[in-house]
Amino acid sequence: MTRIAVVGARGRMGVASVRAIEASSDLTMVAEIDIDDDVQGIVDHNAEVVLVWSPPDVAHEQVQWCIKHGIHVVVGTSGFDEQAVEQIRAALVDHSDVNVFVVPNFSVGAVLLTKFATQAAPFFESVEIVEMHHPGKVDAPSGTALHTAELIGRARAAAGCAPSPDATYLDPHGARGGRIEGVGVHSVRVRGFMSSQEVLFGVDGEILKLRYDSVTRESLMPGVLTALRAVPTLTGVTVGLDAVLSLG
Numbered sequence: 001m002t003r004i005a006v007v008g009a010r011g012r013m014g015v016a017s018v019r020a021i022e023a024s025s026d027l028t029m030v031a032e033i034d035i036d037d038d039v040q041g042i043v044d045h046n047a048e049v050v051l052v053w054s055p056p057d058v059a060h061e062q063v064q065w066c067i068k069h070g071i072h073v074v075v076g077t078s079g080f081d082e083q084a085v086e087q088i089r090a091a092l093v094d095h096s097d098v099n100v101f102v103v104p105n106f107s108v109g110a111v112l113l114t115k116f117a118t119q120a121a122p123f124f125e126s127v128e129i130v131e132m133h134h135p136g137k138v139d140a141p142s143g144t145a146l147h148t149a150e151l152i153g154r155a156r157a158a159a160g161c162a163p164s165p166d167a168t169y170l171d172p173h174g175a176r177g178g179r180i181e182g183v184g185v186h187s188v189r190v191r192g193f194m195s196s197q198e199v200l201f202g203v204d205g206e207i208l209k210l211r212y213d214s215v216t217r218e219s220l221m222p223g224v225l226t227a228l229r230a231v232p233t234l235t236g237v238t239v240g241l242d243a244v245l246s247l248g
């Protein structure tokens with residue numbers, strides 16, 4: 001039985017994860033940590049893996065704390081960009097027995113969308129991302145959109161693509177959204193959504209739309225359990241659930 005601690009345990013994803021871990025036969029919950037709890041409980045209960053769901057503004061420090069205490073980490077919290085991953089890699093130099101698995105999205109649909117979008121990236125003149133989430137989400141853009149934009153941007157740069165054409169120079173309300181690695185990103189917050197994303201590609205006369213919709217948090221739990229089981233077997237820092245799925 002692998003001993004698991006969850007940080008952010010009383011939040012939306014924390015509650016669903018604790019339930020899934022408790023229902024599994026090979027993982028055991030040893031510490032549920034939320035905002036008012038002492039993280040020392042993680043060490044006191046000999047956790048082998050910590051699953052982090054705390055908000056982005058506190059999660060980075062908590063990941064560093066786990067590394068210093070020699071505990072593997074699965075990062076569910078969004079917004080761990082390339083710079084944050086570099087900071088983790090630097091911390092692991094002195095803790096080569098620790099592995100960190102950063103998972104921007106535990107949905108298989110989202111992972112496949114990101115893979116297909118990266119493949120499509122060099123073939124179209126224009127590309128923009130629209131992500132849609134529940135209004136309780138505190139960060140924008142979503143970690144998934146950030147990760148997708150980074151991969152699309154890298155693929156387009158490697159292929160020597162020109163920037164997406166855009167004549168806009170009058171935009172007093174910021175309606176054109178943000179831009180990450182040259183990719184336009186738009187964040188929508190509407191009650192009823194859980195997590196959705198569309199990537200729009202275009203050339204003259206042709207549009208390709210890629211989309212996933214996660215409708216329940218429970219749909220992410222197979223991915224969460226897969227990551228918790230995998231992290232002790234990985235090496236150093238790994239980004240993306242695709243690393244442990246046989247996607248070809």
Ligand SMILES: NC(=O)C1=CN([C@@H]2O[C@H](COP(=O)(O)OP(=O)(O)OC[C@H]3O[C@@H](n4cnc5c(N)ncnc54)[C@H](OP(=O)(O)O)[C@@H]3O)[C@@H](O)[C@H]2O)C=CC1
Pocket residue numbers: 007008009010011012013014033034035036053054055056058075076077078079103104105106107139143220
């Ligand atoms: N990778 C993925 O597939 C997914 C990633 N996410 C990401 O996970 C993160 C959490 O999402 P969600 O569960 O919806 O958010 P919630 O706000 O529902 O949960 C966060 C929890 O962490 C608690 N918290 C705040 N500060 C601390 C602290 N210092 N130590 C421990 N716990 C703390 C919060 O308490 P309080 O409310 O009292 O502040 C809350 O209970 C977000 O970054 C989200 O984007 C979400 C879904 C899927």
Ligand SMILES: O=C(O)C1=N[C@H](C(=O)O)C[C@H](O)C1
Pocket residue numbers: 078079104105133134137141142143144145194195196
């Ligand atoms: O806050 C959420 O709910 C989600 N956050 C993650 C993100 O920022 O990409 C993953 C998923 O989209 C749900």
